[in-house]
Amino acid sequence: xxxxxxxxxxxxxxxxxxxxxxxxxxxxxxxxxxxxxxxxxxxxxxxxxxxxxxxxxxxxxxxxxxxxxxxxxxxxxxxxxxxxxxxxxxxxxxxxxxxxxxxxxxxxxxxxxxxxxxxxxxxxxxxxxxxxxxxxxxxxxxxxxxxxxxxxxxxxxxxxxxxxxxxxxxxxxxxxxxxxxxxxxxxxxxxxxxxxxxxxxxxxxxxxxxxxxxxxxxxxxxxxxxxxxxxxxxxxxxxxxxxxxxxxxxx
Amino acid sequence: xxxxxxxxxxxxxxxxxxxxxxxxxxxxxxxxxxxxxxxxxxxxxxxxxxxxxxxxxxxxxxxxxxxxxxxxxxxxxxxxxxxxxxxxxxxxxxxxxxxxxxxxxxxxxxxxxxxxxxxxxxxxxxxxxxxxxxxxxxxxxxxxxxxxxxxxxxxxxxxxxxxxxxxxxxxxxxxxxxxxxxxxxxxxxxxxxxxxxxxxxxxxxxxxxxxxxxxxxxxxxxxxxxxxxxxxxxxxxxxxxxxxxxxxxxx
Numbered sequence: 001x002x003x004x005x006x007x008x009x010x011x012x013x014x015x016x017x018x019x020x021x022x023x024x025x026x027x028x029x030x031x032x033x034x035x036x037x038x039x040x041x042x043x044x045x046x047x048x049x050x051x052x053x054x055x056x057x058x059x060x061x062x063x064x065x066x067x068x069x070x071x072x073x074x075x076x077x078x079x080x081x082x083x084x085x086x087x088x089x090x091x092x093x094x095x096x097x098x099x100x101x102x103x104x105x106x107x108x109x110x111x112x113x114x115x116x117x118x119x120x121x122x123x124x125x126x127x128x129x130x131x132x133x134x135x136x137x138x139x140x141x142x143x144x145x146x147x148x149x150x151x152x153x154x155x156x157x158x159x160x161x162x163x164x165x166x167x168x169x170x171x172x173x174x175x176x177x178x179x180x181x182x183x184x185x186x187x188x189x190x191x192x193x194x195x196x197x198x199x200x201x202x203x204x205x206x207x208x209x210x211x212x213x214x215x216x217x218x219x220x221x222x223x224x225x226x227x228x229x230x231x232x233x234x235x236x237x238x239x240x241x242x243x244x245x246x247x248x249x250x251x
Numbered sequence: 252x253x254x255x256x257x258x259x260x261x262x263x264x265x266x267x268x269x270x271x272x273x274x275x276x277x278x279x280x281x282x283x284x285x286x287x288x289x290x291x292x293x294x295x296x297x298x299x300x301x302x303x304x305x306x307x308x309x310x311x312x313x314x315x316x317x318x319x320x321x322x323x324x325x326x327x328x329x330x331x332x333x334x335x336x337x338x339x340x341x342x343x344x345x346x347x348x349x350x351x352x353x354x355x356x357x358x359x360x361x362x363x364x365x366x367x368x369x370x371x372x373x374x375x376x377x378x379x380x381x382x383x384x385x386x387x388x389x390x391x392x393x394x395x396x397x398x399x400x401x402x403x404x405x406x407x408x409x410x411x412x413x414x415x416x417x418x419x420x421x422x423x424x425x426x427x428x429x430x431x432x433x434x435x436x437x438x439x440x441x442x443x444x445x446x447x448x449x450x451x452x453x454x455x456x457x458x459x460x461x462x463x464x465x466x467x468x469x470x471x472x473x474x475x476x477x478x479x480x481x482x483x484x485x486x487x488x489x490x491x492x493x494x495x496x497x498x499x500x501x502x
Binding site for chain 2 (some may be wrong): 003168242
């Protein structure tokens with residue numbers, strides 16, 4: 001019942017058009033930990049975005065007057081603010097230099113998830129993948145093709161959180177696993193039937209993966225989690241973890 | 252660099268006055284994974300509360316009129332609501348049957364962290380430990396005494412979150428490790444200097460631990476995380492993860 005978290009080391013720098021599945025399978029094999037059935041592969045969204053070409057050169061962006069006005073208040077690059085606004089459905093909070101938006105994926109996060117780090121070029125930023133669940137699905141299918149193994153895949157991003165300091169890694173795309181384990185009806189240690197307990201397994205797996213992904217000086221964009229029995233599903237998506245806004249107490 | 256998450260199995264049912272350090276050391280040894288230097292021991296708060304006697308029999312509680320009025324609206328037990336209010340500094344949200352409070356520990360969580368599950372007796376609830384950092388410290392010192400090993404300890408609780416469905420395990424008490432890794436100033440893959448990146452390591456460790464703690468039918472109240480290089484500290488506390496309310500965008 002021991003769960004192992006294995007970093008996937010020495011991946012080449014991933015660029016537009018690269019096949020993440022093949023690269024992860026090869027790197028895992030080369031380091032002596034080939035992908036096995038039931039492994040969970042966690043990949044950080046930035047390399048997915050790079051492979052899918054979801055990057056923007058800020059030099060090509062013409063900021064609107066609104067973007068310029070926000071940028072002036074928050075000491076941000078107006079072109080960056082423009083990209084953040086273009087990726088947003090709506091603005092949830094805008095204060096103290098923070099721009100928290102509802103993205104077109106339904107996520108609420110800082111700067112619409114637009115990321116400056118781990119992207120080559122001074123003026124290049126990574127957007128979130130266009131459809132992170134679909135990205136996870138394609139990586140999963142690619143691993144099955146390449147290595148013949150049935151795995152599940154999580155595309156992750158680090159998110160800040162209301163009410164807690166520090167960021168944690170969460171799942172923004174999943175394929176092959178149910179992201180929330182509903183323990184309602186299970187018994188506890190003393191036979192008490194749990195009335196409401198929904199564990200965000202996919203987020204906990206993403207956080208576990210970051211223990212090895214964020215550990216080294218060099219960025220490690222992928223990890224293998226081995227030994228955790230997921231509840232398998234071909235249909236479940238990370239959208240199942242987004243609470244409907246009308247149920248939200250904090251917006 | 253592989254990180255292992257090892258469940259501590261076959262712990263006896265922990266009750267008032269039990270020595271958690273000794274019991275965890277013995278159980279770990281018995282299952283063939285004795286505690287080692289640099290292990291991180293994660294213990295769920297409910298057993299800590301039970302060992303410390305932080306449990307309340309609801310039959311002994313006389314609910315106030317205010318507690319009765321809230322209980323009537325939310326179909327909750329008036330005595331339970333009374334205990335929740337007694338543990339609260341203030342009420343942050345009260346809607347749709349949810350009671351989100353700021354506890355005397357400075358945490359913002361549902362029902363002041365008062366927990367019905369994994370407590371023996373129909374009418375008994377567990378409070379949060381009186382000082383979870385201090386609990387972690389005593390468990391850590393106990394393990395050093397019992398096994399002669401230098402470890403760090405996390406006392407964990409599962410929390411619901413704004414903006415995301417499902418609960419995750421987080422650190423409410425720590426001893427021996429810095430809970431937030433400040434990566435500001437580190438370089439990314441392409442030499443970009445990270446301007447703001449604070450990773451909530453202690454929460455990610457707690458979430459990783461729950462992958463084995465919440466896995467079985469029987470509750471597993473403790474886990475060993477092996478292979479993760481914490482930033483050591485004798486002074487750091489889980490209070491370092493509580494964002495000051497005046498900086499909070501969502502309250």
